[in-house]
Amino acid sequence: MGAPVATAEGATCVSYNLFGVCTLWAESPADPGDGGGSRSGSNDGPNGVPIMQIEGHYCMPTGLADPQPPQSEAVWEGRTDGAIYVCEVPAGRGGMFVVGYLISYWSLTAPAAPPDPETLAQQAVASMELQAVRIGIVPEAQPGSVGLVGMPNWMWVSAPDAPTFGPITRTASAGGWSVSATAQVASVSWDMGDGRVVTCAGSGTPYEASYGAASSPDCGHTYTRQGDYTVRATSHWVVTWSGIGQAGTISLDLTQATDVTIGEAQVLTQ
Known part of the structure; x- marks a missing residue:
């Protein structure tokens, strides 16, 4: 030129x-x-x-x-x-x-290479201190609370906040380079302990006594046999990150568990 x-x-x-x-x-x-x-x-x-x-x-x-x-x-x-x-x-x-x-x-000298952006993204995710969801479920996981075979069970994320459900954004830096990451729960998979897994796109609807025997509108399950079941709720996090001219996604799963008891109606009335 x-x-x-x-x-x-x-x-x-x-x-x-x-x-x-x-x-x-x-x-x-x-x-x-x-x-x-x-x-x-x-x-x-x-x-x-x-x-x-x-x-x-x-x-x-x-x-x-x-x-x-x-x-x-x-x-x-x-x-x-x-x-x-x-x-x-x-x-x-x-x-x-x-x-x-x-x-x-x-x-005059060879320039230092920029840091790996995905490594900074992982550091940003670590700083979020993400947690598994707090389980909300009916029947409740407490002594004396018993659900019934054939009756609807409700599952939901109790008190969702940024660390347990997102969105949450953090930035990690090294030597003047920065990468920002945003994490959000995309869905929650509920392993009901009876061989069934229910995947719910949102946080679910908390149960209220006024709902009676109605089914959950967005996150529910019905047991067909009595017994004690361990329910595991796995939140599927999706992290999107960008910086230093690159972008990507990171997937992360976190699990919380609780126990429920399901009984037969005729047994409970005896």
Whole structure:
């Protein structure tokens, strides 16, 4: 693209996209030996390596340019030390018209690679301290509470909150890089202890005495034999995360258990 173009702020354009628009400005370091490198914006990443952004999106350092461009290229800015490195703007993140391209920039030393975004996402999830659901069920799990064979049982998440049902959002950072994650329970599977598993999309409806012998509108079960059953409620968490130019999902299951007693009506009336 010819000679570098200096700005009023003293920065120089060292890389252009296919449309002739400057995509990377470099600040001339006071001391060429300080490993300053090129930067876009003012954020610094790990070990002082610049975080370069284009139109609000990260570009990802990918290593040495191969082959190295001739030292007559503008990106060198007349330097003879250091090397030219490449930073990638991920496909679909460079604007409406540019669907992925590379930026070349100078650095005295090899830039530190950004942290693994999924590792930061896992750290964000760990900081949420997610918990299994609190079980609400009729018959209640307490002495003297007995359900009946053939009568509806109700299951629900008792007092759902952010740690037990979501949504909950946390951010993890390392050296200037950040990843944000949001967790939400997608469904709850109720293993009723009799070989049946009931999957409920929501938190269920808490039972009230006024409902009588009605069935739960969204999360219920009917036992066909008397006995003592262990009910296990497994909440299926879905975590969506994004950062450092990437995004993904993490699945996580947490289980809580309780016991219920089911009896025959004729036995209870004797």
